[in-house]
Amino acid sequence: MSTPPRVRFLDRTTPPHIMTLVLLSGLAALSMNMFLPSLPSMTEWFDTDYRIMQLSVSLFLMMNAVLQLVLGPISDRYGRRPVMLTAVTVFLVATVGTMLATTVEVFLAFRMLQAVVVAGIVLSRAVVRDMVDEAQSASMIGYVTMGMAIVPMIAPVFGGLLDAWFGWQASFVVMLVCGLGILALAWADLGETAQRRHASVGDQLRGFPELLTARRFWGYCAAASFASGAFFAYLGGAPYVGSQVYGLSPAELGLYFGAPAVGYATGNYLSGRFSVRAGTNRMMLWGGLVNVAGQSMLFALHLAGLATAEVFFGFFIFVGLGNGLLLPSATAGMLSVRPHLAGTASGLGGAFMIGGGAALAALAGALLGPGSGPEPLLAIGLLTAIAALGAILYTMARARRVGA
Helix, strand or coil: CCCCCCCCCHHHHHHHHCCHHHHHHCCCCCCCHHHHHHHHHHHHCCCCEEECCCCCHHHHHHHHHHHHHHHHHHHHHHHHHHHHHHHHHHHHHHHHHHHHHCHHHHHHHHHHHHHHHHHHHHHHHHHHHHHHHHHHHHHHHHHHHHHHHHHHHHHHHHHHHHHHHHHHHHHHHHHHHHHHHHHHHHHCCCCCCCCCCCCCCHHHHHHHHHHCHHHHHHHHHHHHHHHHHHHHHHHHHHHHHHHHHHHCCHHHHHHHCHHHHHHHHHHHHHHHHHHHHCCCCCHHHHHHHHHHHHHHHHHHHCCCCCCCCCHHHHHHHHHHHHHHHHHHHHHHHHHCHHHHHHHHHHHHHHHCCCCCHHHHHHHHHCCCCCCCCCCCHHHHHHHHHHHHHHHHHHHHHHHHHHHH
């Protein structure tokens, strides 16, 4: 009698399905932007200033950056599975806290705790690098991060509608329900992929200097950080521009807000299809050029007086497309510099990306005030796109010099 096939789910020793990784990264994206169309109404509900309410974006990103510094090394030491499951559980508790908050201070405290869900992004990338080599990981990361593209494309739309129908808390109810479902899926399907080590977490953290002295790591990290800067500034400033400059309702703002995710999903798909054939550096270059071209055209159209909501939000599709082409390859490069420190590299690189994004989101919120137009946000987007292209060219030139 033949041996029955092993049940795929509830097996803690086999790699997860790719859809599990997509959903885990998508949960992090959902928590980041679903409620953004509600920021103006939340400002009124908590009886505070928009600049204070906007901290729900910048503080969340700041905590993302801090947590990524430790989540990667901890997962290198104890494994991806237990760290992921713990993080999602803490996220669920924090989400309940945001729904029950009666003051803006309490809301912001639980909002910062929600940032632990960034484990879905950090550890999904590390799991991919555990499973495949650099070239294949760029392709697979492209598919995995489509969860971060599809969710932002639809989440603000539903967030705006939910705000109009039920109030701002409804978005956090959806986060809670989705989190519960994804926790159950991860428990059943997320097998361990990391090689267990006897080194302490402190020893893992001491891997930082090994990464920080590697110029290739810095090149990939700078390219990814600058490229994502425009998007994070968009998260911090676009709700104000849409509602106060263009007079969009929460539902309209939610519909327009997801425009960059259309480009990001397309870029991720193209990365999945062509990164193995084209190579990581070439995919990064294509993404950087698209980003600069899109931001330049948007700035030029604004200076020409063609400043409409459709132009503003529509041209941010190019930011998404460029980042969708660039970020999977840049991330794969970061994780491949020192493969034995993949989790640490994912966390450290992500911390630079998100930390810079938090600063830019806060800067965008600070520069956008009564009487201001979208100019500060446009300037930030163009400057970061140019800086990303410069980092890509530096990385490519260094690769040619060392023959890598």
